[in-house]
Amino acid sequence: MIAVTGATGQLGHLVIQALLKTTPPASIIAAVRRPEAAADLAALGVTVRHADYSKPETLDTAFAGVDKLLLISSSEIGQRVPQHQAVIDAAAKAGVKLLAYTSILRADKSELGLGAEHKATEAALKASGLNVVLLRHGWYSENYAGSIPMALEHGALIGSAKEGRVSAATRADYAEAAAAVLTSPEDQAGKVYELAGDTGFTMSELAAEVAHQSGKPVVYVDMPKADYEQALIGAGLPAPIAGMLADSDVGVSAGWLYDDSRTLSSLIGRPTTPIAQTVAATLSS
Template sequence: MSNARILVTGATGQLGRLVVQSLRTLVGADRIIVAVRDPAKAADLAAIGVEVRAADYNQPAQLIAAFAGVDRVLLISSSEVGARLPQHRNVIDAAVKAGVKLLAYTSLLRGDASPLPLKAEHVATEAYLQAAGLPFVLLRNGWYTENYNGFIPSALEHGALFGAAGEGRIAAAARADYAEAAARVIAEGEAHAGKIYELAGDQPFTLADWAAALAEAAGKPVAYQNLPEAEFRGLLVKVGLPEPVADLLASADAGAAQGGLFDDSHTLSRLIGRPTTSLGAVLTAALAR
């Protein structure tokens, strides 16, 4: 369907904006619709010819109206951990009622087998989507390399990176890599229906590798210090992170230690037609800001 209209939810988020940027190159702005909670935050997208519609994950009627005339939907998972499942159900139900021909969902790497507690809402969403009778594709995203950028200032200040991932290999990729894959899949459309893509970076690293790469990029010594999960969580709370965020980061590290963030299928690089962005490139970009 060469003239299919594509809707992206959560389009003013970090991933969503990158998806729209890639989609604009692939299909042109006139085929893109963005569904956002606050249309004012998408004024820049409207200015380049993207249609902006108001849609809150918590408002079923608003979602149904936003999906009118839409052929394909990219459901970018909600950022509200703990409230995701009912929100995702609302989106899926609205897509069914609107007669959407394909829905792509950004899930979690090997969600059904992942040791990360974060998997629960993703697994439940996948099950609901599969039962909905709507053609779908699962984009099981691994970790974003940028997830660690917040640790850069303290690591450089103290010469140490703390974590609980042990020797776990983390097949992270840049957020833009995942965004490009999502854009390509939703642009190509129904040929991807029924597919489950395990998406991860080409060059896995341990947190000790991350510390060494930061040291090289910044020209300052940085060493990795592994902690028990509970101790790492306590440290994160002590430095001011909210408890839910500390829980998320500590449990992710513990999951990484069990292999939960590793994948060597290279599916992501095949989808985007190039190698995924290197750790060094992400760190260099972060340090340049």
């Protein structure tokens, strides 16, 4: 049995879809906070179980009989460490044979603020005695999709990344990699995968791609971290999210979200989705 936490989330749902290509639905468990939101998965024959990171009492039942578990990192920044610990404890209690965790690129060394909770979770996993495989994710291409309409409106894409390169891939790319690891006949225990897009790009190159495809003038405007953070807040983002995005942009300038190993494309057996395709999908939506 393979269980996926956060299975109704953007990444989790894609992992379930990827698993269904090779795995009988009866062998898949969607562990979700709101079972009623997983009706579409249940209709496909996937077993749906209640699993709330913040309610440890739900996890024992959710993980009963599970052989392999994908722990998708919580979306609640600041609460991830205790939430992930609850999942780890329940997995150990249930006798899970392999736990895969969606961490961040080079979590053991990363200076990104976003990396601290991932590093702490990796330490907890190491201390748990469980067989663990780390899926360290780079940036999602979709992170840039939301900024494209505003860039078109103002003729500028803003950020604090300078000319740093980011190796982004789509959530579907990362989801296929998770499914490949979870269904691999090879022993995955102890492996660490640094996963990222095949080809890095700068924000100037992203702005040029948006301009090319839209036929409208768009340039990249770099600004100090504090100014970018305030601009994001002014655009309606909550302050903690704005702070995280600004910090991550500075991290791009330092190379923390760049990787040229092509480990992700090797896992999924095809090139990762180019950023130009994400731009095209955003412009056509």
